[in-house]
């Protein structure tokens with residue numbers, strides 16, 4: 135998606151050969167106009183897939199996911215990283231290890247919001263090793279839902295997340311695919 139690639143070049147900062155900082159428009163401050171364009175683009179890409187729910191992981195996936203859900207005319211569901219007592223134990227849970235952040239957490243989905251009647255589109259901001267996306271897939275499977283596809287804003291194509299998801303049988307649509315990062319260098323995959 136050209137608009138997102140241009141914004142990454144304009145405001146993104148490669149902190150190293152593996153980390154891209156995009157706090158200006160996505161991870162800390164959010165540009166709603168850009169997120170709406172991103173959501174419309176995801177909705178256009180997946181419009182014929184019979185999607186009934188858009189699913190994302192808190193926190194940075196929420197903004198693009200809500201605009202995607204709005205454009206598709208379906209609800210958006212948030213996977214929680216901290217279990218709330220008011221969920222009353224009626225939950226599916228799976229453990230996620232983040233290699234980027236060196237942390238582990240339990241991802242939680244209430245049984246009330248995804249069921250075997252659903253066809254789910256998973257949206258997330260970054261795809262690195264695919265741990266979070268694979269966790270979202272596992273939770274959908276526990277709920278008996280179908281997965282229509284996985285939409286990513288920024289894929290770090292030099293890491294193995296895309297391959298893992300495709301090998302597991304899922305469609306991955308990434309709006310910006312980064313081939314290479316380095317100090318002051320951001321290179322996209324030729325498409």
Ligand code: G4P
Pocket residue numbers: 152153154155156157161191192193194195231232233234235259260261262263264265266267290295
């Ligand atoms: P993975 O799920 O694909 O394996 O990714 P990983 O665990 O390595 O990433 C964990 C967290 O780090 C995620 O955010 C992810 O969005 C973020 N992340 C990964 N690579 C980058 C990067 O190059 N730049 C930035 N800015 N973030 C990156 P999170 O912990 O879920 O945070 P948030 O959604 O609350 O913002």
